[in-house]
Amino acid sequence: MSVQIKFNLNxxxxxxNPQESKLGKKIIQFSIILISEIGFExxxxxxxxxxxxxxxxxxxxxxxxxxxxxxxxVNWYWEWVNxxxxxxxxxxxxxxxxxxxxxxxxxxxxxxxSLVEFIDESKLHKIIVFEGTKAYHTIEVDKENxxxxxKSYKKLTANIASIIKEYNPDFKYPKSLASTVFEMTNxxxxxxxxxxxxxxxxxxxxxxxxxxxxxNFYLKKLLS
Amino acid sequence: MSVQIKFNLNxxxxxxNPQESKLGKKIIQFSIILISEIGFExxxxxxxxxxxxxxxxxxxxxxxxxxxxxxxxVNWYWEWVNxxxxxxxxxxxxxxxxxxxxxxxxxxxxxxxSLVEFIDESKLHKIIVFEGTKAYHTIEVDKENxxxxxKSYKKLTANIASIIKEYNPDFKYPKSLASTVFEMTNxxxxxxxxxxxxxxxxxxxxxxxxxxxxxNFYLKKLLS
DNA sequence: TAATTATGAAAGTATAACTATCATTTAAAA
DNA sequence: TTTTAAATGATAGTTATACTTTCATAATTA
Numbered sequence: 001m002s003v004q005i006k007f008n009l010n011x012x013x014x015x016x017n018p019q020e021s022k023l024g025k026k027i028i029q030f031s032i033i034l035i036s037e038i039g040f041e042x043x044x045x046x047x048x049x050x051x052x053x054x055x056x057x058x059x060x061x062x063x064x065x066x067x068x069x070x071x072x073x074v075n076w077y078w079e080w081v082n083x084x085x086x087x088x089x090x091x092x093x094x095x096x097x098x099x100x101x102x103x104x105x106x107x108x109x110x111x112x113x114s115l116v117e118f119i120d121e122s123k124l125h126k127i128i129v130f131e132g133t134k135a136y137h138t139i140e141v142d143k144e145n146x147x148x149x150x151k152s153y154k155k156l157t158a159n160i161a162s163i164i165k166e167y168n169p170d171f172k173y174p175k176s177l178a179s180t181v182f183e184m185t186n187x188x189x190x191x192x193x194x195x196x197x198x199x200x201x202x203x204x205x206x207x208x209x210x211x212x213x214x215x216n217f218y219l220k221k222l223l224s
Numbered sequence: 225m226s227v228q229i230k231f232n233l234n235x236x237x238x239x240x241n242p243q244e245s246k247l248g249k250k251i252i253q254f255s256i257i258l259i260s261e262i263g264f265e266x267x268x269x270x271x272x273x274x275x276x277x278x279x280x281x282x283x284x285x286x287x288x289x290x291x292x293x294x295x296x297x298v299n300w301y302w303e304w305v306n307x308x309x310x311x312x313x314x315x316x317x318x319x320x321x322x323x324x325x326x327x328x329x330x331x332x333x334x335x336x337x338s339l340v341e342f343i344d345e346s347k348l349h350k351i352i353v354f355e356g357t358k359a360y361h362t363i364e365v366d367k368e369n370x371x372x373x374x375k376s377y378k379k380l381t382a383n384i385a386s387i388i389k390e391y392n393p394d395f396k397y398p399k400s401l402a403s404t405v406f407e408m409t410n411x412x413x414x415x416x417x418x419x420x421x422x423x424x425x426x427x428x429x430x431x432x433x434x435x436x437x438x439x440n441f442y443l444k445k446l447l448s
Numbered sequence: 449t450a451a452t453t454a455t456g457a458a459a460g461t462a463t464a465a466c467t468a469t470c471a472t473t474t475a476a477a478a
Numbered sequence: 479t480t481t482t483a484a485a486t487g488a489t490a491g492t493t494a495t496a497c498t499t500t501c502a503t504a505a506t507t508a
Contacts, residue, residue: 466494474486475483
C-alpha cells in the first residue's frame with residue numbers, strides 16, 4: 001500500500017513543478033541519490049542529466065540552478081518532518097510524549113518510509129544532515145525569504161514551538177528552542193559520524209539512539 | 225599598544241604560511257573583507273587578486289583552493305575564541321562566571337579587538353556566523369579530519385567541555401553541550417538577523433544581548 | 449488529426465578553478 | 479657590495495562549470 005502525498009511547495013522554488021511530470025520526478029529522485037553520493041559541491045546538472053539520460057537544458061527547465069534544487073529538497077524535508085510530527089502525535093494527549101515524537105521524527109527521518117515513491121527519505125535525510133544549512137546560508141537569504149522560500153521551515157518551527165508551549169506555557173524561548181532542536185539534531189548526527197570528538201556518543205554505528213536519549217533529556221530538563 | 229599574537233595553525237591548511245610574509249597577511253586581511261562583503265560562493269581568487277593588486281597565481285602559492293582558505297580562517301577563529309575564553313577566565317575561580325565568559329566570548333567575538341593587526345575580528349565573526357559550517361560540511365571531512373584540520377575545533381570544544389564538567393561533574397554530555405553552544409550561538413545570531421521568525425528575539429538590532437541572556441539561561445538550566 | 453507542450457540534441461558563451469612558464473623584484477648570504 | 483636564492487608578477491593556457499539558445503522530434507491534449 002502506498003499513500004499518495006504531495007506537498008505544496010512554494011512556487012518560487014522551481015520553474016516547472018517537478019512533481020507533475022515523469023521527468024520532474026526523475027530529477028528529484030536521482031538528484032537525491034546523486035547528491036547523497038557525491039556531495040552538493042561536486043554535484044551538477046550535467047552529471048545528473050547523464051545519470052537520467054536527459055540533458056542539462058531539460059533540467060534547467062525545472063530548476064533555475066542547483067542551489068534552488070537543493071532548497072526544494074530541503075523544503076520537501078521540512079514539510080515531511082512536519083507531517084511526521086503531526087501524524088504521530090495525532091491522537092496523543094500526553095504532551096511529554098509529543099516532545100518525544102518530535103525528537104524521534106527528527107532523528108529517524110532516517111528510515112525509508114517510502115511515503116512518496118520517487119523519494120528515498122533515508123538518502124534525503126543524509127543530505128539534510130550534510131548539506132541542509134547550505135540551503136539558507138546564502139547571500140540571497142533576504143531576497144529568498146521575502147518571496148517565501150523558507151515558509152516550510154517557519155511552519156515546522158512554529159509547530160514544534162506550539163508543542164513546547166503546550167508542555168510549558170511559561171517557557172520564554174519556544175521558537176529558539178524549536179529551531180535549536182532541529183539544527184542540533186542534524187549537527188549531532190553529523191558530528192557523531194564525522195567528528196565524534198565533538199560529541200559524547202560512544203557507539204558510532206548506533207549513534208541515533210544515543211542522540212535521541214540526549215535530546216529528550218535536554219528538552220525535558222530545559223522545560224522543567 | 226598591540227600585543228603580537230600568532231596562532232599555530234595546522235600546516236595542512238596552507239601551502240605557504242600566510243602569517244609570515246607581507247603578501248600572505250594581505251591575502252588573509254582582504255579575504256576576510258571580501259568574503260564578508262560578497263559571500264563565500266561568489267568570492268574567488270581572481271577577485272581577491274584584483275583587490276590586493278596581486279595575481280591568482282600568487283594566491284595559489286599560499287592556498288590550494290578557496291575552501292582551504294575558508295578553513296584556515298575558521299581555524300583562526302576557533303583558536304581565537306579559545307584564547308578569549310582562557311584570557312578572560314584566567315583569574316576567575318567562580319565556575320558559573322566561567323560559563324558566562326564562554327557565552328560572552330562566543331557572542332561578542334563580534335567586537336573588533338584588533339588582537340592581530342591584519343585581522344578584522346568583527347568581519348571574521350560575520351563570516352563564521354554566515355559561512356562557518358561550510359568549512360566542515362564537505363565531502364572531504366574524513367580526509368581533512370585525519371590530517372588534523374579540525375584540531376582547533378576539538379581543542380575549543382574540549383576546553384568548553386572541561387569548564388562544563390567543572391561546573392557540574394555529573395553532567396553526561398559535556399562535549400555535545402560544548403559543540404552545541406558553539407553552533408547554537410552562531411545559528412541564533414544568524415536567525416535573529418535573517419530569519420527572525422525562527423527565534424524569540426525582539427530587537428533585531430540588539431539581538432546579541434538577548435541571545436546572550438538566553439544562552440546563559442539554557443546552560444545553567446541544563447547544568448543545574 | 450491538428451495543435452500544443454515537453455523533451456532531446458547540439459552548439460555556444462562566460463566565468464571559475466586551476467597550472468605552467470618566464471621575467472622581475474626583493475631579501476638573504478657570502 | 480655582490481651574488482644567489484626565494485618570492486612575486488605577468489601572461490597565457492587548460493579544463494570544467496554554469497548557464498543560454500535554437501531547432502528538431504516526441505508525447506499529450508483538444
